[in-house]
Amino acid sequence: MSRFKAVIFDLDGTLITSSIDFKLMRERVISYLLASGIPSEILSASDTVTSSLARFREFMKKTGEERALEDMEREINSLLIQVELADVARTTQMNGAKEVISDLRREGYRTGLLTRGSRTYALKALEIAGLDDRCFDVIVCRDDFPASETKPNGKAMERVARMLNLSSSTCLMLGDHPIDMYCSIAAGSTFVGVLSGWSDDRTWREKGCSYVIESVADLPAWLLEHASTDLHEGGGGQARRL
Numbered sequence: 026m027s028r029f030k031a032v033i034f035d036l037d038g039t040l041i042t043s044s045i046d047f048k049l050m051r052e053r054v055i056s057y058l059l060a061s062g063i064p065s066e067i068l069s070a071s072d073t074v075t076s077s078l079a080r081f082r083e084f085m086k087k088t089g090e091e092r093a094l095e096d097m098e099r100e101i102n103s104l105l106i107q108v109e110l111a112d113v114a115r116t117t118q119m120n121g122a123k124e125v126i127s128d129l130r131r132e133g134y135r136t137g138l139l140t141r142g143s144r145t146y147a148l149k150a151l152e153i154a155g156l157d158d159r160c161f162d163v164i165v166c167r168d169d170f171p172a173s174e175t176k177p178n179g180k181a182m183e184r185v186a187r188m189l190n191l192s193s194s195t196c197l198m199l200g201d202h203p204i205d206m207y208c209s210i211a212a213g214s215t216f217v218g219v220l221s222g223w224s225d226d227r228t229w230r231e232k233g234c235s236y237v238i239e240s241v242a243d244l245p246a247w248l249l250e251h252a253s254t255d256l257h258e259g260g261g262g263q264a265r266r267l
Contacts, residue, residue, distance in 0.1 A: 027252035029215070030195040031135035031162075032244070033185055036142055038201030038222015039241060040122045041154045044112040045142075050074055053104050061097060074105070075141070075177070075204060082173055098172050102143065105167075109146035118154040119221055121242030126160050128245060137163040137185045139198070139208075141175050144168055163188045177204040179211025186212065199244060203232045217247060 037043035055068050058081055067080045078101070085094045126136055138158075140147050144166040151158050158164060165185050167175050174180045186193040198209040201222025209216035218229045221240040229237045238247050 027134070027248065028195065029134065029197045029248070029252055030191050031137060031186070031189050031197070032129055033137040033139050033182065033196055033198045033214070034126075034161075034241070035198070035200035035202070035205045035222075036138060036140035036147055036150065039199055039205075039219055040119055040138075040156060041150055042117045042119065043222065044115040044150075045109055046111065047074070049111075050105060050108040051077065053108060054078070054101060057101060057104060078172070102168050102172070106143045106145055109143060110149065113146065113149050114153060116150045116153045118156060119241050121240065122154075123156055123160075125241050125244055126156070130160065135162045135189050135191065137161055137165070137189060137196075139165050139176065139181055139185050141167045141204070177207035177211070179208055179213075182208050182212035182214055186214070197248075199241060203228070203234075206232060206234055217244070 034040050037045065051070060051072070051074050054074055054077060055070060058068060058077070059065060063081055063084060067084055068077055082094065085091060085097075129136055138147070138161045142150070144164075147164065147166050148158055163185050165181065165188070170181075170184065174184075176182075182196070182198060183193050186196050189196075193212040193214045196212075196214045198205060198214050198216050199219060200206065200209070200216070201219050201224055203224065206216045206218060215236075216234065217236045217238060218224060218234045219238055219240050220226065220229075224232075226237065236247070236251070238244065
């Protein structure tokens with residue numbers, strides 16, 4: 026019997042090819058923050074949107090501007106959605122994604138989607154890619170809960186597990202970015218990285234990812250080999266390929 030009760034998927038780079046222009050997204054977020062009076066020294070065009078927004082929130086809290094934070098985050102979310110939807114029509118499904126999800130559900134696994142994308146974008150992208158949102162027991166998106174509780178915050182994974190009435194330790198997370206791994210580790214879940222999106226072999230090794238597969242299509246074989254073994258609960262350690 027599998028030690029995992031659920032598989033939680035990231036979206037972009039894991040189940041679908043990303044159509045999002047992340048460079049444009051960073052530029053628009055930084056432009057908005059600078060125009061709003063956020064000091065330029067805490068922002069960097071080379072940082073991810075996640076990192077920039079984390080420093081922005083920390084700055085607002087330190088300066089006692091938490092009342093303005095909520096309104097600003099709504100504005101930022103609107104900016105992000107505009108970029109997310111700009112080329113969403115180009116979204117395609119990762120090879121084997123639909124079949125893998127269907128097979129997992131037939132085998133009794135619960136399935137979830139945990140993404141930093143907006144709900145508007147996620148549902149549209151799934152539709153265009155030919156993935157039915159009803160094949161997931163739970164979908165949690167960036168704007169469903171407070172922005173500070175999205176990945177890489179472990180609360181995001183813990184929330185998905187609670188919504189499935191499961192312990193985080195019985196959930197496996199599949200993702201293409203280190204923030205997916207950090208979220209999974211923080212929640213005590215096992216993490217498997219894929220090479221189909223943002224991270225390559227070297228990145229996963231440098232970040233200490235224990236398990237790496239080529240793509241979602243290789244997940245059934247990984248589960249067959251590992252699901253009944255006593256794995257480390259997190260994702261750290263030397264990377265191992267299937």
